[in-house]
Amino acid sequence: MEVFRHNSEKIGVKFEELTRSTCQSPWYSPFTSLPSNLVPFDTVPPDLYPTPAQRRLPHHPFIDLLPFLWIRERAITLDRLDPPAFDRCELKADILNNGMICWKPRAGREGLPWDRRSWEIQPWF
Structure with a gap:
């Protein structure tokens, strides 16, 4: 949860807001232009x-x-299908249950939660 707290701060979303199902991404704009x-x-x-x-x-x-x-691109696109191609709750649970692991810092810039090189995706995920 700590890594998600760091990343939520980086994109300007209060971590507490993430618990609301109605929370909207700060990147989305209904005005596509x-x-x-x-x-x-x-x-x-x-x-x-x-x-x-x-x-x-x-x-x-x-x-x-x-x-x-x-x-992110695939999950958002596939979630918009009717019916969605996957269950959002299951995806979130799989991620939070070690489907994706962010390794702690060891030296220098390693282990930053917003750096994809700090993460490992488990084969089962």
């Missing part, structure tokens, strides 16, 4: 920059906390 100005890019690490799906499709910000753009 205009980017969301809720989060200044100069404070966001590159691995947390929004993907096109994050900007154009409404979604819960939990997915925004993952430093893998390809996972």
Whole structure:
């Protein structure tokens, strides 16, 4: 949970808000021609920059906390299918139950929760 707290701060979402099912991603804008100005890019690490799906499709910000753009893009896109291609609650539970592990810092910049190189995705995930 600590790594998700750090990443939520980086994208400007209060960690406590993540428990609300109605919490909206700060990257999403209903005006597809205009980017969301809720989060200044100069404070966001590159691995947390929004993907096109994050900007154009409404979604819960939990997915925004993952430093893998390809996972965020696919999860948001597949969640919009009717019916969704997966269960959001199961995805979140799998992530929180060690499907994705962020390793603690060892030296220098290693172990930063917003750096995809600090994470390991388990084979079963």
